[in-house]
Every structure is written in structure tokens, then in C-alpha cells.
Amino acid sequence: MSNTLTEKILARASGQNIITPGDIVDVDVNTAFVHDVFISGVVEEFSKLPHKKVWNPNNIVFIADHEVPAVSEWAGECYKTMLRFAEEQQIKKVHIAEGVCHQLIPEKGYIGPGMVLVGTDSHSTTHGALGAFASGIGTTEMASVLATGKIWLRVPETIHFELTGVLPQGVYAKDIVLSMLGILGAEGANYKAIEITGSAVENLSIADRLTICNMAVEMGAKNALFAPDEKTMAYIQQSSADPSFITTIDAPQYDRTINMHLNDIKPMLAFPKGVDDIHGVDEAIGREIHEAFIGSCTNGRYEDFVVAANIIRGKRIPKHVRLIITPASMSIYKRLIADGIALDFIDAGGMITNPGCGLCYGKHGGVLSKTDVAITSNNRNFPGRLGHKDSKVYLASPATVAWSAVNGKISDPMECNGLL
Amino acid sequence: MGNAWKFGDNIDTDQIIPSQYLVLPTIKDMSKHAMEPQHPDFGKTFTPGDIIVGEVNFGCGSSREQAPLVLKELGVQVIIALDFARIFFRNCINNGILPIEHPCAKEISDKDILEIDLQNGVIFNQNTQKKYHFNKIEGYLAEILDAGGLPEYIVKRKEKNG
Structure with missing residues (x-):
């Protein structure tokens, strides 16, 4: 029996040879990001910890995207807190009003295949599009990650979507993920990983994969990912992401497989x-x-x-x-x-x-x-x-x-x- | 012992604390608006010791930690639901709130009087006279809960290990 991609990434990141769903593992984080809404909370929680310095400033990204331009008298203080903490801790990857975190992170090469990312945003699942383990966490948890570079995770069971066929004209990746939501519901993947494979995947652009992984959290998923392929490699070559964590899959054992034939999908809505x-x-x-x-x-x-x-x-x-x-x-x-x-x-x-x-x-x-x-x-x-x-x-x-x-x-x- | 505040499926973090209140200066200020879209008086009438009971996927939506924090501020120590959204579940543990996953959530009605015995893992519904056993959280998570939250746990661990 072979491991799922999520299991392989978490095994590598926790220094274990074999892990199985249900195990609690202590995982090394490659990228941790915080956005403007939660920076004050993270800095406040960090100040309660005995650690004076973050574990590694090069692995930390700060992005102001939720409150730009300022939407309240409070927002300006958030940017200042972000810049002050970044300077104190020598964090260089700071982006104010340059874009939404889940676009900037892949675009700037802060995420690549096989890496572990955690962010203070529930849509952090997005980054699985590049074959990474990526998940959202709260502010207290983030303070702990900034201090230690580690997070405990329960190894999730994996729901597998096997995609075949070709999307009809007028139907897009969003319609695929809305269809997935229709099947699983808002809690159908709670605590679980989602892995997407199949002959249709090679036709999905990285943008398509980002769309699908982004909404995995709406099904409750811990993470969602596509195995890296030629399109992933071409993307990370351009973004200069670290290619040294690449992990691939070989006929893994999934908790459940759902087949989707893309020719059958039509334009969808969430009402x-x-x-x-x-x-x-x-x-x-x-x-x-x-x-x-x-x-x-x-x-x-x-x-x-x-x-x-x-x-x-x-x-x-x-x-x-x-x-x-x-x-x-x-x-x-x-x-x-x-x-x-x-x-x-x-x-x-x-x-x-x-x-x-x-x-x-x-x-x-x-x-x-x-x-x-x-x-x-x-x-x-x-x-x-x-x-x-x-x-x-x-x-x-x-x-x-x-x-x-x-x-x-x-x-x-x-x-x-x-x-x- | 406390009153049950019963909610339905998929209570998201925008229900627990709507985003327009995230700009208020303190958690105490925000807590007055907790659960407002569901129950306008919740923040004013919730009494410490009362128990929130949800059904499927409690706490789904954003990662905002203000959600468990406003509840903690109001005196929430325990939340019972059929299941929880995972970020909210972690945020509860990290802030010292015990999330209990239990099918009994379905059988509890609004304003039922509940007794919870944390030591022995027992929920007793005075109105229905039904008693339920729940699995106590163990290991690492129990240590975080016992310490009162994640920062307190890290401080303790650092003191212990040097």
C-alpha cells in the first residue's frame, strides 16, 4: 500500500518513515504567512511566549490585503504593527497592498511542491494546487509557529476525486469545485484531505487548480492538493520556488474515491x-x-x-x-x-x-x-x-x-x- | 450547570462574530455582538456556565480567532456539537475551550438545563433526564487545555525543559 501525497509530505516534514491517518505528528513548517487583519493578534500572542526571536525570518511572509486601502481607523495601526514586527525580526517578505495573499504567495515563489504552508486565513488550502500541504490556522497557533517553526497535525484521511473527460465550452474550474461541494456538502470533508488526480488534470491550468483547492475549505477540508506535474514545474520555475521538497504519488490507498466526468458538468451556482x-x-x-x-x-x-x-x-x-x-x-x-x-x-x-x-x-x-x-x-x-x-x-x-x-x-x- | 443555547447546522464564524465588529478595540466590546445574526440578545444575556450546542460543522468559515475569544469572554467553557470545523476546533483548544463532539447535540433543545462532569466525561440533560458519556480529550491536547491554552502551555513547557 502506498501513501497519499498528504501523508508523504507530512511524513517527510515530521521526520517519520511511515505515518497513517489518525497519527498526531509534529511537522516542520516551510512557509508561515500572516495577513493584516490578524497581525496584531499574532504579535500580541507572540509577546506572551518566552521566545524573543522568530524561528526563521526567511520562512515568514506578511501580507496586507484585507484592509487595503484602510477601511477603518484601525487598519493603519495594523500596517504599522506589521512593519515594526517585521523590522524587529528581520522579516523581509512583507507586501502591503500588492495583492491577495493566495495569489501573491504562489506568484512570488513562496510555495512549491512538497512544502508545508500554514496561514492565518482559512483559504490557505489554495496552495495545494502546486502539490504542497497547505492549511489555515488561528492567531494563537500562528504565534506558536513563528516561535518554534513547528505545528502538530493529525494525519488526515484522504478523499480522492478522479477527474476524467474534458470540460464543455462555457464550463470552468469553478463549476468543478461547486459540483464537488454539491457532492460533499459544507462539512463533507471535515478534518480530511482532498486529493485530485485523473486524466483530466493535465488540462487544468495552475489557475484552475488554485480555484479548486481554494474552495476545498468550504467542504471543511484540512487541505487539498494536486500532484505536481509538468505544469507545476513550469510554474515554479517562473516563480523561483524551492524545488527541493518535491513529492509524488504512486497508486495510494484512499479513504473514498469519487469519480467525476468533466463532460457531464454544466455551469453551476451556489444559491x-x-x-x-x-x-x-x-x-x-x-x-x-x-x-x-x-x-x-x-x-x-x-x-x-x-x-x-x-x-x-x-x-x-x-x-x-x-x-x-x-x-x-x-x-x-x-x-x-x-x-x-x-x-x-x-x-x-x-x-x-x-x-x-x-x-x-x-x-x-x-x-x-x-x-x-x-x-x-x-x-x-x-x-x-x-x-x-x-x-x-x-x-x-x-x-x-x-x-x-x-x-x-x-x-x-x-x-x-x-x-x- | 447551565442553560443550553441551541443552534443549527453550519454556524459560521460570521454568525459567531460578524466581520464589521472585528474593528472594535477589545474582545469585550466585540463579545456584546456575539451570535448577533442568530440571536440578537445572545451577547447581553448569555450567563457564564451556559452551554452552546450546535449541530453539524459548528464554527465553519474564516480562521478568525475572535470567534472563540468572544465566546470565552462571555464565559463559554464548553461547546457541544455533532462536529466542528477544524480551524475553529483548534482555536477552541488553543484558547482553553473544550469542544465536545457528540451525537447528543441532536437531542438537546434550547434552554434545556445541562450538567457537565468534565472529570468523568458525562453530560446530563435535566429536562430529558438523559445521560451521555463523551470521550475525554487526551495527550497533547489535554495538556494544552489543562494549561489554559496554547501560549500558557508553551510557557510551561519552556520552563520545564529550559
Whole structure:
């Protein structure tokens, strides 16, 4: 019996030869990151510990992305706390308002295959897209990681998705992960790992894999990953990530295997009740919308905007819809400007915001009113998450959001002619 | 002994402490708004010793540690649920709150009076007269809980090991 990728990574990182699900292991962390909302809490908890210095400043990343530009009188203090602690501890990897953590970390080469990452953000599962073990933790736990470089983890059982076939035109990685949520539900992968393999994986871009791993936490997963392949190698060569931890799999023993044939998947929505209230787009056709959002750590990547721009280019968004575009990083933003895609959105009547997380957690940049209905490309639609508790949010792929924005109502992207 | 505050499935961290209150200066200030979307008076009327009871996937959503911290501030020592979201589970342990996973959560109603015997791992529902046994947390996690949380545990361990 061979080990899963998660087991192999945790075995290597804990210095064990063999580990099995249920074991508690003490794991060496390769990358630990903290974002602006929780930096004060982490620094305060760190001050209670006997350690004066962090374990290794080169393995620590600080990113201000949730509260940029400042959304309150408090935010400015968070940046200062971040910069002060970084200077005291000689932490050099500090990024203020350069992008969303789950885009910057892969882009800057802070994560590579086989590495262990923990972050003070629940969507840290994203980084499994590059074949890493990556999971979210709280602030007290992070203070302990910064001090010791270690974290205890229970070796999780693994749920396996075997993907075959090819996605139909108009159907994207977001529709795959929404379909997975439909199968497992919001708690279906609690405490568990998710591993995604199969003949369809080689056709999924790194952006697609980041989208899928990002929403694994919505199923309760501890982590989710794709085994590294040629696409992973090409990506980390460009990002200059450390290739020395690469781990591969060989016919492992999974807790449960779920087969998904991509040809059968259609454009999906999470209805406003919650992330696992999954339906086909065809069940909501014609529902009037007031806000359409393309962005976030789920779907704010260059590839997402190319798809959306091909749908929106040359059209005009109806007056009752606010179209909001939020690139996930400044480098994506710059590409959108250089390629003219930014103009496609502006000319259609859209707004482009700076990279950040504000809208996705209802803080700024698109807060919803009581009677608003929104269709968004992000990952959560908990009641009140994006604004008023009675507002309604449908989660969808960037293509579904873009085509719905053009029509002013929820629409099926398979009926749009502009798709790549 | 305390009253049960019964909640349903998938109580996410935006229900436990909505993001607009994360900017308040102290956990005490935030705690007045705990569970507000579910129960507007929760923060004002929860009495130390009362017990939160959820069903499936309690504490899902963001990693915000303010979620267990506001509950701890109000005097929550124990949360019973069918199961917990994993980050919230760890955050509870790391802050000295005992998360009890138990199918009895399904049988407990709002305002039932519960007695919890932590030493012997027993939950007793006075209203239904039903008694349930739960597995006590052991090993490393028990040491963190006994110390009162993770920072306290690390300090103790460092003192012990030098």
C-alpha cells in the first residue's frame, strides 16, 4: 500500500518513515504567512511566549490585503504593527497592498511542491494546487509557529476525486469545485484531505487548480492538493520556488474515491442559502441581479479576466448592475492594463478596484444592501457575509458572472457566443 | 450547570462574530455582538456556565480567532456539537475551550438545563433526564487545555525543559 501525497509530505516534514491517518505528528513548517487583519493578534500572542526571536525570518511572509486601502481607523495601526514586527525580526517578505495573499504567495515563489504552508486565513488550502500541504490556522497557533517553526497535525484521511473527460465550452474550474461541494456538502470533508488526480488534470491550468483547492475549505477540508506535474514545474520555475521538497504519488490507498466526468458538468451556482446549496445555472435563469463581482483568491486571476473580457467586450452593462472587477494582484492588474482588457471592462461600465479582499468579506468595495441580489466569483455567500443579512449572493464562475452582468439577470454562459 | 443555547447546522464564524465588529478595540466590546445574526440578545444575556450546542460543522468559515475569544469572554467553557470545523476546533483548544463532539447535540433543545462532569466525561440533560458519556480529550491536547491554552502551555513547557 502506498501513501497519499498528504501523508508523504507530512511524513517527510515530521521526520517519520511511515505515518497513517489518525497519527498526531509534529511537522516542520516551510512557509508561515500572516495577513493584516490578524497581525496584531499574532504579535500580541507572540509577546506572551518566552521566545524573543522568530524561528526563521526567511520562512515568514506578511501580507496586507484585507484592509487595503484602510477601511477603518484601525487598519493603519495594523500596517504599522506589521512593519515594526517585521523590522524587529528581520522579516523581509512583507507586501502591503500588492495583492491577495493566495495569489501573491504562489506568484512570488513562496510555495512549491512538497512544502508545508500554514496561514492565518482559512483559504490557505489554495496552495495545494502546486502539490504542497497547505492549511489555515488561528492567531494563537500562528504565534506558536513563528516561535518554534513547528505545528502538530493529525494525519488526515484522504478523499480522492478522479477527474476524467474534458470540460464543455462555457464550463470552468469553478463549476468543478461547486459540483464537488454539491457532492460533499459544507462539512463533507471535515478534518480530511482532498486529493485530485485523473486524466483530466493535465488540462487544468495552475489557475484552475488554485480555484479548486481554494474552495476545498468550504467542504471543511484540512487541505487539498494536486500532484505536481509538468505544469507545476513550469510554474515554479517562473516563480523561483524551492524545488527541493518535491513529492509524488504512486497508486495510494484512499479513504473514498469519487469519480467525476468533466463532460457531464454544466455551469453551476451556489444559491444564497450557503456554499453547498448547489444548483445548475438553468435553475435561476432570469433572476434580476444588482451587483456582479469578478475577483478574489478564488477567481481573480489573469485567465479569469480573459474569459470575462471575451464575454463583456463591446457590450454595455445595464444601469441597474454594478460590475466590480478586482484583480488578485498588481502584476495581474498590470497585465490587464497592458493587454487592453482593463479598458474592455471600463468601456462596458465596470469598476476596477485595487487588489484586495474587502468585498469578499463585506468590508468595502461593494457592500450589499438589504434588497440587493449579487452574482459573484468568490468563495463564500454566508448570510450577511457580503453586506446586509437579507442580501442574496449567488456564487458562480467568472464566465457566468460576466454573461449575467451583460444581461442584467442570471444567464447561462453556454448561450454566449463570445467564449474562448 | 447551565442553560443550553441551541443552534443549527453550519454556524459560521460570521454568525459567531460578524466581520464589521472585528474593528472594535477589545474582545469585550466585540463579545456584546456575539451570535448577533442568530440571536440578537445572545451577547447581553448569555450567563457564564451556559452551554452552546450546535449541530453539524459548528464554527465553519474564516480562521478568525475572535470567534472563540468572544465566546470565552462571555464565559463559554464548553461547546457541544455533532462536529466542528477544524480551524475553529483548534482555536477552541488553543484558547482553553473544550469542544465536545457528540451525537447528543441532536437531542438537546434550547434552554434545556445541562450538567457537565468534565472529570468523568458525562453530560446530563435535566429536562430529558438523559445521560451521555463523551470521550475525554487526551495527550497533547489535554495538556494544552489543562494549561489554559496554547501560549500558557508553551510557557510551561519552556520552563520545564529550559
